[in-house]
Amino acid sequence: MTSRPIAAIVPIFIGASLAAAVAVWPAPIAAQQPITVPFEYANRHLVVQASVSGSQPLPFVLDTGAGSAIIKLERARALGLELYGTVGVGGAGSGRASTGSQVRGASWTMPGVPRFSQPVTFALPLAGLASGLGRDADGIIGSEFIKQFVVEIDYEASHLRLHDKGSFRYAGPGESVPLQFNSDGHPTIEAIVTPLGGAPIAGRFLFDTGSGGAVVLHTPLVTRHRLLDDSATNQTIRLIGAQGAGGSIAGRIGRLAEIRIGAFRIAKPITMFSQDQAGSFANADLAGNIGNQIASRFRIFLDYGRRRMILESSPTFAEPFDRAFSGLAFRAEGADYRTFRIRDVLERSPASEAGLQPGDVIAEVDGKPASAFTLTALIEMFERPVAYVLTVRRGEQTLTTTLTPRKMV
Numbered sequence: 001m002t003s004r005p006i007a008a009i010v011p012i013f014i015g016a017s018l019a020a021a022v023a024v025w026p027a028p029i030a031a032q033q034p035i036t037v038p039f040e041y042a043n044r045h046l047v048v049q050a051s052v053s054g055s056q057p058l059p060f061v062l063d064t065g066a067g068s069a070i071i072k073l074e075r076a077r078a079l080g081l082e083l084y085g086t087v088g089v090g091g092a093g094s095g096r097a098s099t100g101s102q103v104r105g106a107s108w109t110m111p112g113v114p115r116f117s118q119p120v121t122f123a124l125p126l127a128g129l130a131s132g133l134g135r136d137a138d139g140i141i142g143s144e145f146i147k148q149f150v151v152e153i154d155y156e157a158s159h160l161r162l163h164d165k166g167s168f169r170y171a172g173p174g175e176s177v178p179l180q181f182n183s184d185g186h187p188t189i190e191a192i193v194t195p196l197g198g199a200p201i202a203g204r205f206l207f208d209t210g211s212g213g214a215v216v217l218h219t220p221l222v223t224r225h226r227l228l229d230d231s232a233t234n235q236t237i238r239l240i241g242a243q244g245a246g247g248s249i250a251g252r253i254g255r256l257a258e259i260r261i262g263a264f265r266i267a268k269p270i271t272m273f274s275q276d277q278a279g280s281f282a283n284a285d286l287a288g289n290i291g292n293q294i295a296s297r298f299r300i301f302l303d304y305g306r307r308r309m310i311l312e313s314s315p316t317f318a319e320p321f322d323r324a325f326s327g328l329a330f331r332a333e334g335a336d337y338r339t340f341r342i343r344d345v346l347e348r349s350p351a352s353e354a355g356l357q358p359g360d361v362i363a364e365v366d367g368k369p370a371s372a373f374t375l376t377a378l379i380e381m382f383e384r385p386v387a388y389v390l391t392v393r394r395g396e397q398t399l400t401t402t403l404t405p406r407k408m409v
Helices: 073-078 129-133 219-224 375-381
Strands: 002-005 035-038 040-042 045-052 058-062 069-072 082-090 098-104 107-109 118-124 139-141 150-154 159-163 175-178 187-195 201-207 215-217 251-261 264-267 270-274 288-290 298-303 308-313 328-333 339-345 361-365 388-394 397-403
Touching (some): 045 139, 073 118, 175 187, 361 375
Parallel strands (some): 215 270
Antiparallel strands (some): 045 107, 069 139, 082 098, 175 308, 328 339, 339 361, 361 388
């Protein structure tokens, strides 16, 4: 059995590392540039459409923390793909890895992108991916796709632009940030984080569009700089509801005073301080991960061939990280992902004060059936400091309570 690590943490993180397979595929288009590819921003993850071996378009997550194309094991079997061997799947979390297979003879294409095709390399369980996004999700694409183009990510317009990597010339107002690539071929950047009440810390961070969070600091850095020792300076709460390929994620949610990327300074980002003792968030080779809550403040050009990332600040760049916390962790279930079951409740939080419990199913919000909302919409609602009247099902009981999210860090 081979072992290749990948994080699959939903709802906060998906990506982190899957070693790329060596493969040969046709060169992409060279004339009609740039090509615009729409994406859906589902629970702060980028979902694009891909077709596997002539299938109807399927939803795939674009993840800079992944390498070769990965398809969900269940979908691979339904499509009749040829599977062989076993692959150990590890990543964030300290538990045991699950197993998947390698794929032979399958390829994927992207609608609207002519003359482009790449192999599908792995079929993996991807447990929790769809329920954490609140929609179908059949796979992940990463660096093997990105490096065929200069990939522009426009969060404001919800689309990618694929530029010809050979002829691309940048002439905008952005700043070029050097990229280095780790042993798995994933992009890392130099950044400086300043803890609340502490001195600046320089380190190398994985730039991870497979993460729906802002900043993750890895356990070795947290421990070395004693970032969780002073609760008076750095108020934190327990991380709830995060799962990785290696199981539950242990950590605390708090803030940094600042993160600096090049000349860009972002004040008081919400930050996960990892307490994992194994898995990708215990990796001492990196200081941490930077995810979509930071990335979405920019228009981004991923130019792997020139080993750079170009950042242009967007209209949302200066918005404060002022989200409220409900104290709920919940997932989407059912064929339409419109059943919302509570998985965890934070102690001394609005959710615990409202009497909510793990296992409760949210039936109504302010008199509207929960099925009228998407998972993304509910998560965004519960990040506002507004009172919501919830009706929940608990076994045979139906209960009504008021949930009022508030700032907790």
